[in-house]
Amino acid sequence: MSYTVLLLQMLDASLMTLRIFFVTLIFSLPLGLLAAAGRMSRFRAIRIPVSIYILLMRGTPLMLQLLFIFYGFKPIFGIQFNRVPAAEVAFILNYAAYFAEIFRGGIAGVPRGQREAAKVLGFTRGQTFFRILLPQVIKSILPPMSNEFITLVKDTSLAEVIGVVELLKVTSDWVSSAVSMVPFAIAGVFYLIMNAVVTRCFGAAEKHYSYYR
Amino acid sequence: MPILTAKGIHKSFGGEEVLKGISLSVEKGEVLAVIGPSGSGKSTLLRCITQLETVDNGEITVCGDTLVTTGPDGSASYSSRAVCSRIALRMGLVFQNFNLFPHFSVLRNITEAPVCVLGKPKGEAEAKARSLLAKMDLSDKENAYPCQLSGGQQQRVSIARALAMDPDILLFDEPTSALDPELTGEILNVMRSLASEHMTMVVVTHEMAFARDVADQVIFMADGSIVEQGTPEQVFVHAQNERTRAFLARFNQP
Numbered sequence: 001m002s003y004t005v006l007l008l009q010m011l012d013a014s015l016m017t018l019r020i021f022f023v024t025l026i027f028s029l030p031l032g033l034l035a036a037a038g039r040m041s042r043f044r045a046i047r048i049p050v051s052i053y054i055l056l057m058r059g060t061p062l063m064l065q066l067l068f069i070f071y072g073f074k075p076i077f078g079i080q081f082n083r084v085p086a087a088e089v090a091f092i093l094n095y096a097a098y099f100a101e102i103f104r105g106g107i108a109g110v111p112r113g114q115r116e117a118a119k120v121l122g123f124t125r126g127q128t129f130f131r132i133l134l135p136q137v138i139k140s141i142l143p144p145m146s147n148e149f150i151t152l153v154k155d156t157s158l159a160e161v162i163g164v165v166e167l168l169k170v171t172s173d174w175v176s177s178a179v180s181m182v183p184f185a186i187a188g189v190f191y192l193i194m195n196a197v198v199t200r201c202f203g204a205a206e207k208h209y210s211y212y213r
Numbered sequence: 214m215p216i217l218t219a220k221g222i223h224k225s226f227g228g229e230e231v232l233k234g235i236s237l238s239v240e241k242g243e244v245l246a247v248i249g250p251s252g253s254g255k256s257t258l259l260r261c262i263t264q265l266e267t268v269d270n271g272e273i274t275v276c277g278d279t280l281v282t283t284g285p286d287g288s289a290s291y292s293s294r295a296v297c298s299r300i301a302l303r304m305g306l307v308f309q310n311f312n313l314f315p316h317f318s319v320l321r322n323i324t325e326a327p328v329c330v331l332g333k334p335k336g337e338a339e340a341k342a343r344s345l346l347a348k349m350d351l352s353d354k355e356n357a358y359p360c361q362l363s364g365g366q367q368q369r370v371s372i373a374r375a376l377a378m379d380p381d382i383l384l385f386d387e388p389t390s391a392l393d394p395e396l397t398g399e400i401l402n403v404m405r406s407l408a409s410e411h412m413t414m415v416v417v418t419h420e421m422a423f424a425r426d427v428a429d430q431v432i433f434m435a436d437g438s439i440v441e442q443g444t445p446e447q448v449f450v451h452a453q454n455e456r457t458r459a460f461l462a463r464f465n466q467p
Contacts, residue, residue: 113312116265117371120306121326121378122298131329135316212315212358 006174006183013170014190016084020156020166021194024091025149031092032099039104050100057097063158066090070162087159095152102144106137139209146202153194167191214277216241216382216413217262221283222271224257231257233437234271239382239430242411246424246445249434250460255417258434259386262415263306264297275300276381302330305375309387311367313359319346319370320355323377331378338377345373349403365396369403383407385416421464425449433457 038050057065070086073079081089110133118128157168171187174180217239224232231254239245247255260266262273264280270289273280280300284290291297313322323342327333333341346352349369359367368388375383385404389397401423408414408427418424424431424445431448433441433456441448441457452458 111310111312113308113310114314117306117308117312117314119265120263120301120304121374122302122330123326127329131325132314139316213360 007186009170009174010167010183010186010190013165013167014194016164016166017153017156017194020084020087020091020159020164021152023088024095024152027088027092028095028099031096033103035096035100036103036107039100040107054097054100057094058101062090062094062155063161065094066158066162083159083162083164086162087164091152091155091159095148098148099145102141102148103137105144106141107133109140110136139213142202142206142209146199149198149202150195153198154191157191215239215274216243216276217415218272218274219258219262220272222258222261222273223269224254224261224266225269231437232261232268235434235437235439237432237439237442239413239415241381241413243429244408244414244416244427245430245432246428247415247417247432247434248419248421248424248448248460249432249440253434254437255434256386259306259384259415259417263304263384264301265306267291275303302378303381305378305380305383307368307372307375307383307385307388309390311359311364311371311391313367313371313374315359317358318355319351319357319359319362322359322370323374326374327377342373342377345376346370349373363396364392365399368392368396368400372400372403372407382413382415385414385418387417387419389418389420421449421461433460435460 035050035054038046039054041047041050066087069090070081070083073081073086114132114136115128118132123132156166159166160169160172163169167187167190171183174183215238218237220236222232222235223230233254235254235258237245247258249255257266261268268281268289270283270287272282278296278300279292280297281289281291292300314325317325320339320342323345324335324338327338327341328335343352343355346355349372351366351369351373354362354366354370359370362370368391372383372388388404389400392400397420401420404414404416404423405427416424416428426445428445431441431443431445432439433448433452433454435456440454441452448457449461452461
């Protein structure tokens with residue numbers, strides 16, 4: 001086998017891995033925040049469906065969710081996703097549920113007095129959330145968030161089961177055709193490098209927020 | 214016309230009545246001290262006045278605006294949101310635990326509300342904040358973060374933060390209870406000087422000397438009711454009620 005060709009193909013496949021990673025984050029972080037708000041809503045009609053959604057997403061395997069969205073939507077809802085969008089939808093829905101719980105914990109962890117001080121000073125609920133609470137929430141949830149981000153990098157490999165050509169898919173195809181374990185080792189290094197970058201970014205973010213408390 | 218009146222305020226938490234019909238009235242420029250044992254409902258009263266809690270029934274009026282009144286069915290009937298927020302802006306509250314915003318510098322803690330809520334230009338808000346910091350003797354701390362300040366300094370910033378909104382009344386919820394005696398003196402001095410400038414204040418406190426020396430009117434609360442009410446002399450020297458005398462006995466001892 002030619003290592004140059006292998007590496008080029010793996011790099012190319014890494015782009016798909018990164019695409020799933022970033023698309024998932026871009027959509028699931030806001031969705032998670034929204035779900036956290038829903039989970040904490042005063043209204044049962046919002047709180048209960050959101051709780052059920054979170055239970056479903058966290059309570060069933062991500063691989064099953066991928067398979068269901070790719071193969072199961074057509075017979076049930078008449079929607080056929082392409083492979084990559086199906087993977088992205090599954091990842092977004094799944095990660096938003098985890099993010100929701102992290103956000104909820106972070107929001108609950110801000111001392112009550114912060115909200116009260118903001119209220120007495122006349123801040124609207126929106127201002128209170130975005131100016132007073134959210135910056136403090138972000139600081140406090142960085143450690144659990146870094147766990148999720150790192151897990152997401154590795155979870156992208158699950159998209160292989162619905163035939164998305166990402167890093168692990170390319171790697172295992174090479175392994176079976178070339179009968180060599182070397183591509184697995186290289187793939188491991190690829191994931192490791194991506195997560196080293198993620199770890200560094202979180203380190204920098206923690207440092208950025210270390211100026212207070 | 215009084216700046217603040219409350220009539221027959223009732224408030225229960227889970228079936229336990231913590232305010233059993235509180236009535237009071239504060240004139241412009243007056244200092245009202247609310248004293249009494251822990252759990253007597255003093256803080257809850259302040260929280261009802263500042264809209265951090267809703268009352269079960271009773272009437273609160275601020276500068277002629279009715280915040281809440283007892284409706285025909287006997288439960289509390291609050292005014293429109295617009296009136297409630299107009300009233301909220303007339304009041305400043307200083308908390309026991311300061312509740313400064315930890316992610317903002319001292320200066321931004323003070324300017325954030327005037328800029329965001331009142332729409333003041335940033336420069337104007339900062340100029341005002343700096344003059345308040347000078348008054349609080351904290352001019353060198355405007356770029357510090359709350360975590361870098363002592364408790365007394367943090368409390369002075371929080372007083373400046375409340376004053377920056379130009380409130381008609383300043384309410385204090387045990388402002389010195391989280392401070393050691395030395396820092397307590399620092400905050401009481403600030404409050405004394407505010408009183409001498411005729412700032413209208415309602416002060417929930419355990420500092421009996423402050424209540425006696427600075428207040429125009431003292432309320433002694435116990436078990437959710439006002440037991441004694443009058444001038445400092447009436448309450449501290451000529452208390453009518455046995456409960457008040459018992460509470461003040463330790464303080465009045467030479």
